């Protein structure tokens with residue numbers, strides 16, 4: 001049997017799809033975490049900047065008709081508590097710098113009393129985040145607008161968000177690895193029922209055509225149903241073939257036997273030598289066709305039964321004895337003696353009685369067929385290093401023929417001359433031997449003329 | 461202390477605060493020390509406010525380890541240093557100063573170069589800022605009492621005790637209490653602002669010593685001279701390392717470490733953004749950061765190195781925190797209002 005070439009793998013596809021989903025989710029997780037972290041970090045900086053600017057705004061007061069500021073220590077020191085970023089500030093009253101860094105740019109958007117404004121820009125070689133707060137302070141009854149801006153570089157924050165990004169990357173990667181491992185497991189476990197069924201089918205004996213009854217997941221029920229219906233149709237069809245063969249054998253042999261019996265009777269009654277000759281040829285022709293038909297049917301049966309070999313315990317001595325006995329009458333016609341030797345403690349093999357019998361019959365039949373009149377065919381059952389049934393005749397031998405080729409179907413040797421045959425006898429014997437784990441050996445008779453054909457079983 | 465010998469600092473200070481508005485002027489050099497290398501390969505140019513005496517041993521030790529570096533050590537006043545760097549674009553490799561506020565401003569305004577090494581990482585967190593400003597000494601501020609005035613007397617160890625003592629015996633201390641004139645001394649200003657940040661007691665103390673007709677000084681040296689001569693009985697806020705050196709030489713007074721709190725000044729170094737010899741500058745920063753591992757150099761210079769354990773052992777010692785908080789008292793309006801309060805307390809107007 002050749003293995004089916006796989007086109008794609010469900011497991012791989014399932015795994016790849018799940019892994020792809022996991023990868024997408026990981027990237028999503030990473031992006032979400034990072035952007036959340038970035039906005040949280042930014043919000044934190046904005047919050048502390050706003051607190052600083054507000055505390056400066058709260059310290060504004062008017063003195064002697066002018067606005068003045070007592071910069072609170074905490075306003076700037078609080079900015080130094082979370083990181084070591086550079087800090088800049090500027091207080092502007094009606095467009096004039098009151099104190100702080102005079103070159104600190106104004107905010108993108110002018111803040112109002114109710115709304116602080118935030119801007120980001122480059123200042124003194126670094127990116128800074130700046131919050132601006134507006135206050136109205138009255139000096140001698142005249143309200144002045146004061147704008148307080150506090151700015152801070154963002155190196156510490158970017159370090160934090162970098163660290164968070166690192167964590168997010170690790171989390172995403174970890175998630176991906178875990179999810180991938182899980183999808184591997186999921187793909188495997190999803191396909192486990194399939195494996196279980198495969199196993200159930202593989203484990204079956206060759207003749208086991210019962211419907212499949214493994215636990216089946218819903219998705220596989222239609223498949224199993226289809227498979228079971230196929231198995232039952234196959235079983236029916238095999239049964240029909242077997243019946244047909246048996247029927248055919250019966251239908252062919254019985255009329256031939258009848259005709260032959262009638263011909264014998266007629267032959268005995270006939271007086272004229274030329275009539276008797278004709279009748280004998282007729283009988284021979286009947287024999288040949290009955291043997292050929294038998295062999296054809298035997299061969300069909302052999303191919304059929306070896307597929308699902310039965311496992312009877314076969315007593316080889318018995319089968320050899322019986323086969324020899326059956327062939328004795330036919331051999332008697334040629335005055336050929338069949339000498340059958342079997343040991344007392346006969347070995348048994350497991351196998352198909354009918355097939356073994358057919359194999360031995362064909363071998364002995366050949367031996368008789370290719371023997372000269374008045375000779376001996378030795379059938380021996382021996383047990384030594386292995387079990388050997390050998391059939392030796394004193395006939396013409398195989399000549400120089402290719403011995404392996406003779407085992408082929410319908411192959412006949414060059415030595416057959418007038419002897420009729422179908423070329424199936426050795427084929428049957430060979431196939432049966434192989435089905436039983438034995439081998440068919442063809443060799444010349446070691447003690448003189450003739451051939452020796454053996455079936456050799458290994459000792460279990 | 462160079463820092464203490466400044467004259468007309470106020471003008472310099474205002475010039476610094478007015479920043480880029482004034483025209484550039486040449487750096488006013490007080491002293492220049494060039495240590496020629498035996499096989500000169502490079503020159504390390506240092507602009508410093510620290511005197512030659514405590515620093516020469518350090519420079520020599522550095523040169524012993526780096527014999528091919530010529531050291532060009534320029535000494536100037538704190539505000540001159542600030543101005544030279546931030547306005548005149550003077551080219552040096554390192555700036556060393558005891559004016560923590562001005563050093564912080566230099567780093568904050570982008571004149572410092574970032575540097576990190578195992579040596580700088582070994583500094584405690586409070587001794588570095590932004591990996592740009594590195595402290596290498598910790599110098600507590602102390603109270604000086606003259607031996608003559610306090611022979612066999614109770615010694616005050618907190619500000620409250622000192623206030624009580626001065627208040628109880630005005631005739632004994634009249635005209636005999638000295639402290640910095642914060643209007644002219646940058647160091648005095650830094651210490652006074654830090655005092656006010658930590659405790660309200662400073663204002664009461666100023667009032668008391670104001671009532672006692674306090675003498676105001678520009679520099680530690682003058683204060684110690686008057687202590688020794690008997691003109692002063694008490695000198696408040698004197699740099700301990702300086703006083704210790706004087707005491708070893710002359711005697712005549714005692715150093716009191718305040719038990720309520722004592723500000724600790726950190727002398728800092730930064731690598732200039734425009735440094736030309738960055739490699740040697742970094743080597744010098746590493747050298748200074750690990751000064752505590754060279755007891756012989758420490759002994760020769762008399763500058764107390766960074767010692768986290770000593771600070772943890774004495775909770776009263778408060779190192780002045782590097783960072784943007786120091787910028788607050790450099791604010792023009794803040795300075796004005798602080799000086800006004802100070803004057804009001806001390807002159808009893």
Ligand SMILES: Nc1ncnc2c1ncn2[C@@H]1O[C@H](COP(=O)(O)OP(=O)(O)O)[C@@H](O)[C@H]1O
Nearest residue numbers: 366367370397412413421422423424425426451
């Ligand atoms: N006992 C034997 N002696 C000589 N030749 C044999 C013998 N058995 C088989 N052969 C040779 O093997 C060939 C194949 O045998 P087989 O398959 O039985 O066909 P056939 O019907 O021709 O005997 C025969 O044609 C013959 O040439």
